[in-house]
Amino acid sequence: xxxxxxxxxxxxxxxxxxxxxxxxxxxxxxxxxxxxxxxxxxxxxxxxxxxxxxxxxxxxxxxxxxxxxxxxxxxxxxxxxxxxxxxxxxxxxxxxxxxxxxxxxxxxxxxxxxxxxxxxxxxxxxxxxxxxxxxxxxxxxxxxxxxxxxxxxxxxxxxxxxxxxxxxxxxxxxxxxxxxxxxxxxxxxxxxxxxxxxxxxxxxxxxxxxxxxxxxxxxxxxxxxxxxxxxxxxxxxxxxxxxxxxxxxxxxxxxxxxxxxxxxxxxxxxxxxxxxxxxxxxxxxxxxxxxxxxxxxxxxxxxxxxxxxxxxxx
Amino acid sequence: xxxxxxxxxxxxxxxxxxxxxxxxxxxxxxxxxxxxxxxxxxxxxxxxxxxxxxxxxxxxxxxxxxxxxxxxxxxxxxxxxxxxxxxxxxxxxxxxxxxxxxxxxxxxxxxxxxxxxxxxxxxxxxxxxxxxxxxxxxxxxxxxxxxxxxxxxxxxxxxxxxxxxxxxxxxxxxxxxxxxxxxxxxxxxxxxxxxxxxxxxxxxxxxxxxxxxxxxxxxxxxxxxxxxxxxxxxxxxxxxxxxxxxxxxxxxxxxxxxxxxxxxxxxxxxxxxxxxxxxxxxxxxxxxxxxxxxxxxxxxxxxxxxxxxxxxxxxxxxxxxxxxxxxxxxxxxxxxxxxxxxxxxxxxxxxxxxxxxxxxxxxxxxxxxxxxxxxxxxxxxxxxxxxxxxxxxxxxxxxxxxxxxxxxxxxxxxxxxxxxxxxxxxxxxxxxxxxxxxxxxxxxxxxxxxxxxxxxxxxxxxxxxxxxxxxxxxxxxxxxxxxxxxxxxxxxxxxxxxxxxxxxxxxxxxx
Numbered sequence: 166x167x168x169x170x171x172x173x174x175x176x177x178x179x180x181x182x183x184x185x186x187x188x189x190x191x192x193x194x195x196x197x198x199x200x201x202x203x204x205x206x207x208x209x210x211x212x213x214x215x216x217x218x219x220x221x222x223x224x225x226x227x228x229x230x231x232x233x234x235x236x237x238x239x240x241x242x243x244x245x246x247x248x249x250x251x252x253x254x255x256x257x258x259x260x261x262x263x264x265x266x267x268x269x270x271x272x273x274x275x276x277x278x279x280x281x282x283x284x285x286x287x288x289x290x291x292x293x294x295x296x297x298x299x300x301x302x303x304x305x306x307x308x309x310x311x312x313x314x315x316x317x318x319x320x321x322x323x324x325x326x327x328x329x330x331x332x333x334x335x336x337x338x339x340x341x342x343x344x345x346x347x348x349x350x351x352x353x354x355x356x357x358x359x360x361x362x363x364x365x366x367x368x369x370x371x372x373x374x375x376x377x378x379x380x381x382x383x384x385x386x387x388x389x390x391x392x393x394x395x396x397x398x399x400x401x402x403x404x405x406x407x408x409x410x411x412x413x414x415x416x417x418x419x420x421x422x423x424x425x426x427x428x429x430x431x432x433x434x435x436x437x438x439x440x441x442x443x444x445x446x447x448x449x450x451x452x453x454x455x456x457x458x459x460x461x462x463x464x465x466x467x468x469x470x471x472x473x474x475x476x477x478x479x
Numbered sequence: 480x481x482x483x484x485x486x487x488x489x490x491x492x493x494x495x496x497x498x499x500x501x502x503x504x505x506x507x508x509x510x511x512x513x514x515x516x517x518x519x520x521x522x523x524x525x526x527x528x529x530x531x532x533x534x535x536x537x538x539x540x541x542x543x544x545x546x547x548x549x550x551x552x553x554x555x556x557x558x559x560x561x562x563x564x565x566x567x568x569x570x571x572x573x574x575x576x577x578x579x580x581x582x583x584x585x586x587x588x589x590x591x592x593x594x595x596x597x598x599x600x601x602x603x604x605x606x607x608x609x610x611x612x613x614x615x616x617x618x619x620x621x622x623x624x625x626x627x628x629x630x631x632x633x634x635x636x637x638x639x640x641x642x643x644x645x646x647x648x649x650x651x652x653x654x655x656x657x658x659x660x661x662x663x664x665x666x667x668x669x670x671x672x673x674x675x676x677x678x679x680x681x682x683x684x685x686x687x688x689x690x691x692x693x694x695x696x697x698x699x700x701x702x703x704x705x706x707x708x709x710x711x712x713x714x715x716x717x718x719x720x721x722x723x724x725x726x727x728x729x730x731x732x733x734x735x736x737x738x739x740x741x742x743x744x745x746x747x748x749x750x751x752x753x754x755x756x757x758x759x760x761x762x763x764x765x766x767x768x769x770x771x772x773x774x775x776x777x778x779x780x781x782x783x784x785x786x787x788x789x790x791x792x793x794x795x796x797x798x799x800x801x802x803x804x805x806x807x808x809x810x811x812x813x814x815x816x817x818x819x820x821x822x823x824x825x826x827x828x829x830x831x832x833x834x835x836x837x838x839x840x841x842x843x844x845x846x847x848x849x850x851x852x853x854x855x856x857x858x859x860x861x862x863x864x865x866x867x868x869x870x871x872x873x874x875x876x877x878x879x880x881x882x883x884x885x886x887x888x889x890x891x892x893x894x895x896x897x898x899x900x901x902x903x904x905x906x907x908x909x910x911x912x913x914x915x916x917x918x919x920x921x922x923x924x925x926x927x928x929x930x931x932x933x934x935x936x937x938x939x940x941x942x943x944x945x946x947x948x949x950x951x952x953x954x955x956x957x958x959x960x961x962x963x964x965x966x967x968x969x970x971x972x973x974x975x976x977x978x979x980x981x982x983x984x985x986x987x988x989x990x
Contacts, residue, residue, distance in 0.1 A: 199867030206596055209517055209524045210633075212889035213911070214899060219596030255518045255664045256647070324700050336700040337692065339666075424694050428666055432693075436665065 175462045183454050187244075188237065190450045194443055195233045201441040202229055205253045208440035227253070227443075240447065249451075250444030252437070259448040262433060267415075267452060269339060270429035273348055273422075274414035278407050280353035281360055286396075286403070288357065289364020293399075294391060296369060304361065311358035317420045320351045324424075337426040348425040352418060356410050364403050371399040401468045408464025415460075416453035506685035506989060508970065510982070511698045511707040515665045515691020520648045521641075522587070522595040525632025530982050531670050531689050532682070534635035534653030537565055537584065537614075538626050540980040543787045544734070544891050545934075546626050550579065550636055550654065551614075556932050560621035561604075565614040571677045573638035574658045581608035584636055588616075588629075590646065597633040601625060621930040623937065627892030630980070656682040656985040666691055682985040702726055702965045708989070709973060710965040714839075715772035718963065727966045731975035732776050732783035734888035735960035737844060740873070740881040743953055744915040747828055748879060752810035754952040757880075758796040760803035760855050761848055767958055770843045774963060778956035780945045781887065781897075785977050788893045788938065790945040795956070803855055814856050821856040829858035830879020835866035838884040844957065845882050874909040883911050884960060888978045893941045898925050901948065913953035921947050 194201070202224040206215035228236055243250065249259035292304035327347060328336045338344045371377065372395055380390045419431035430449055437445035516527040521534055528534045539549035548554075551565040571579040585606050592598050592606075602619040609615055618625065628634065638652035651659050656678065657670035668689040672682045690707070692698045699717040702710035703724050713721075718728050739757070741748035748754050763777035779795030782788055812821040812828055821828040832849060834841045842863045849859040859880075862872070873881050887896040899905050900912035902925050907915060921944055928940040948954070966973055972986040 197867060198865075198871045204867065210596060210889070211514065211524070211526050213885055214889060214896065216596055216598075216600040217908075218599035222599065223596075256520055256523065257518075257664065321696060324697075328704050329700060332704065336704050336706055337697050338706070424697050426666070426690075426692060426697065428663070433665075 172462060172466065175458065175465070179455060179458050182458060183451055186450050186454045187241075187447055190446055191233065191237045191240070191443075194438070194441065194446060195236075197441070199441075200224070200229075201443065202227060204441045209254055223253070240444070244447070244451075249448045252445045253442050254437070254440055254445075259444045262445055263430070263448050263452050266428060266430045266433045266449075267456075269427055270415045270418070270422075270431065271456075273345065273352070273418060273427055273429060274411050276345055276349040277352035277356065277414055277418075278411045280349055281356040281410065282403075282407060284353060284357040285360035285364050286400070289361040289403075290368050290391065290396065290399075292361070292365040293368035293372065294387075296365075301365075304365070308358045308361050311354055314355065316351055316355045316418075317424060319354060320347065320421055320424045323347045323351055337424065339426060339428055344425070344427075348418075348421050348427055351421055352414060356414075360403060360406060360410070363406055364399065367399040367402050368395060371395045374398070397471065401471060404468055404471070405461075405464050408461050409457075411464075412457035412460045415456040416449065507688060508684045508686070508709070508984065508987060508989060509688045509690065509707045510709045510711065511690045511692040511701055512711040513691065513693055513695070513698075516662055516668045516689070517665065519651060519662060519664070520594070521635055521637060521651045521653075522591045522597075522633050522648075525635055526979070527632075527668055527689065528651055528653065528659070529632030529635060529655075530979060531668060531687055532655040532657045532981060532984050533651055533659050533670050534632060534637065535655045536630050536632065536635045537567070538630040540630050540891050540976075540978070542974065542976060543785060544888065544977060545787050546630060549630075550584075554626070560930060560932060561618050563616045563618070563625060564609070565616070567612050567614065568677065569612060571636075571654050572675060573636070573640075573654055574652050574673055575638050575640050576675075577638045577640070577652075579636055579654060580611050581614040582611075583639065584614050586639075587637055588614075588634065591634060594646075595633050597631055598628060601628055621932075623929055623932050624890065624892040624894040627890045627895065630891060656680070657687055660686075676985075678985075680985045683988050684984065687984055699965065702967065705967070708967040708970050711962070713963045713965055715774045715963060717965065718774070721965045725968060727968060729964045729966055729973065729975055730774060730961050731964075731977060732785055732959040732961050734782065734786055734891075734978045735884060735886045736778060736781055736783075737841070737882065737884045737957040737960070738778070738781075739848070739955040739957065740883065740911065740914060741953060741955075742830075742876060742879050742914050744876055746830055746879050747812075747823075748830075750810050751951065752806045753812070753828075754955070755796075756803040756806040756810070756855070757852065757857075758952055758955045759799045759806065760851055760857075761796075761955060761957065762798040762851055763795075763957060764798065765851075766844055766847055770840055770847060771958065771961070775958045775961045778958050781948065781954075781956055782893075782945075783959040783977070786888070788941055790942040792942070793945060793949060795949070800855065807855065812856075819856060820858045827858060828856065829860065831862050831872075831877065832859045832880045832882065833862045833864070833869050833872050833878040834882040835869040836863055837866045841882050841884060848882070870909070870911070873911065873914065876914070881911070882957075885911055891978055891980065893944075894925070894929055897941070897944060898929070901925065901944070901953070906953075916951070916953040918947060918951055921951075 203220045206220055207213060224230060251258055252262055288304055292301045295301050324336050327334045334343055334346055377390060377395055380394050416430045416434055419435050422429045422432040430452060434449040517524050521528050535550055537549060537551035539547040541547050550567055550571055552568050554563060554565040556563050567579060567581055585608050588606050602622055604617045604619045607615045636654055641648050641652045643649045656673055656676045658673045660669040660671050662668045670687045672685050695714050698710040699713055701707040721728060741754050743749055767775040767777055780790050780793040784791050811823045814821050832845055834845045836842050845861055849861055852859050872878055901916055901921055903917040903922050906912045924940050924944050928937055931937045931940060962975060964975055969990045971988040
C-alpha cells in the first residue's frame, strides 16, 4: 500500500513541476532579445530580411502584441484540453512533432543507459574488490579520462575510427540498429565514468557489512559473495543515479543527436528554441519534464523490488 | 569460443553493410545540406523543393542571376508599367498529369498572397486570367522587381492535387524534373525522376535524397564514407581532408557579403573622412588569407563579380595606411596626449565594434580589423554577442561599427536589399541597413530602379548606386561568402548556383 501511495504522490508532483517548467520556458523565451515573429520567418524562409508586412501579420496571429501573461494563459487554456498548438515552422501539430521525436529519444536513452550499466557495474565492482591494487588504479584512470572528454569529441573519434578507418558503421542516420551503435556508445562511455566511481564507492561500503563477513565465514566462494550478496545491496544507489541520467538523456543528448542525425527531443528542442517556435519549445519542455519524473519514479519502483530490506519490511 | 563469436558478429555487420550499399543503389544521388525541408507548404518555405527540382516557377534565374523564361515563355508589361501579362507554356504537365493553366497558376499566387510571406510587401492589386495561357497581374504602382519575386520557389506552380479539402498542402505536386516521393520534415526529402518532364533536359539520375545534416563535421565525414555524394557548405578546414580522400572541392562566391556598417547618426563616423580612412585601413587580402583560409574574395563592391548586377568597373579600396592616416589628419584626429590613441576636441577615437558568433567567421574578422585599426591609433572595443542582441544594439545606436554577414539576394533583384538598406526612410528602421544614411541621389536612383523595366537601363542605375555607395561609404564591404561543396568523384555535372536558386540536378550523371 505504501508503495502505491508514494507512487501516486510522485505522479501528483508532476502537475506543479510541469506548470513551473512551462512558465519558465515561456518567460525565458519572452526575455530573449529580438522579435520572435521575425526570427521565426527568418528561419522558415532562409533569409535575414523577411517582408516586414508578413512579420507584422505573424505577430498578430501569434498574439505577440499582448502581454506575456495573456499569451501564457491562452496557451494554458488550450494545453489543458490537449491542444499544444501548431509549429510555426512546419505547420504540423506540436503533438505530432513530439510523437515523432520521443520514440528515438527513448530508444537512444534506454540503450545508452543499459550499456552504461553493463560497463560501469563490472568496472566499479572490480575496482572495489581490488581496492588499492593496480586494477583499481587503471579503472580510476579510465574513469578520469572518460569523464574529462566532452561527448562530441568522443563522437568524432568514434566516427573517425569506426566509420572512416574501419568502415564498419555508417557515420550518421536513423532507422537501423547499426545507426544506434555509435551514439549509444558515445553517451554510455561518458556516463559510465561517474557511474563506475559510484559503483565502486557503493560496493566498498557494502563489502564492509557484517553479512559479507558472515558469507565469507560460511565459506562461500568470493564470486558468490560479491555477485549475489554484495551486488544486490550495492546496486540500488547506482540504479537511482542511472535513472536520473536516463531522464537527462531524453532531451539532453543535444550534441550527440545533432552529430549523428538522431531525430530526438533534444534536437527538436534546440531547433525550436533557435527559431522561436514557442509552442514546440513548450511541448518539448513538458515532455522532458514528464519523462524525468516518470523515469525516476520507475527507478524508485525497481529499487523497491530489488532491495531485500523492503521484502522484509512488508 | 570468443574469437568465433567476434568473427560472427563482425561478419553480420559486414553483410548488413553490404546489403545497405546495394539498397542505396548506384542511381541515387545523396545531398547533404545544413537544413532539411522545414514544411511541406511550398508557399511558406519553397527553397528546398525548388533546389531539388520538384517545383518550378514561371521565371527562371540563370547562373549569373539574369531572368530566363521558364513556365512562362514570355512576359510583357503595359505602357503604364502597371499591368504584367505572362504567357505560360502550353506543354507543361504536373507530376499527376494535369495540364498547367493560367487559372491554376493564378490560384497558386492568390493562395501565396494569403498564406505565404513572400508577396506581403509587393504592391499587387489583382491577379486574373485572360485566357487558358495568359496570366495578368496588376500592381498599384510600377514595380520592376516583381519578376524576381515570382522566380522564387514560394511562387511555384502546384497542381490542385497538392492540397487537401481545407487548402493545406499534403504533398507538393510540381512540374519539375523530379517528383516528390517522401519527406521527413527537418530531416530529409526524397524525389524520383519525372520521366514525363516537359523540358528538353530530362534527369539522368533516378532518385535524389536531400538530407538536412546540421553539423559540418558530420557532413564531411558522411561524404568521406560515401553516405553522401555532395556535401554542401563545408568549412575551409575540411578541404585538405576531403582532397586527400579523393573527393572534389567546388567553390562559388555567392550573393552574401561580409561588411562593416558605420554609425552615421553620432560619433566619429558621422564624418565621411573617417569612414573612408577605415576603408583604406582594412587589409582585405589579409582577412581572406588568414580568417577565411584563402577561400574568398576581397570585396570591391557590394556584389561579387559573378552576379550580373555587380558593377565590375569599381575597384573598391586598396589597402593604404598612408591614405588612411592622411584622411584622419584632415578630419582633425591627432594623438595630442601621446597615449597612442588619436583624439579630437579632447575625446579619444574609441568606439564599440558589435558583431555576433552565429556566423563563425565574423568574430575573427572583427579581431583582425581591431588590430588593423589599432595601428592607426583607433581604439576598438570588441563586443561579440548573440545575434539578436547585436541587432538590438545596432537598432538603438549603441555601436560605432557593426560587422555582419548578410544575404543580399534572397529575392534575386538588387532592389530587394538596396532599397531596404540604403533608402533614407528605411535606414532609420530596425534591421542591418546603413544606419541613418541619407543621400537624396541614392533615393532618387532607387525609385527609378524600381520603375525602370529595361534591364540594361536598370543595370546602369544600380551601377551608379554602387559607385555612390563607395563614395559615401556608409558601409565598408569586406569580402564575399564563398560556398564550399565537397563532391564525390562519381558525380559529374554539378554546378553551384550563386544564390542556390536551383541545383539543376537534371544535369548530373552518376558513374
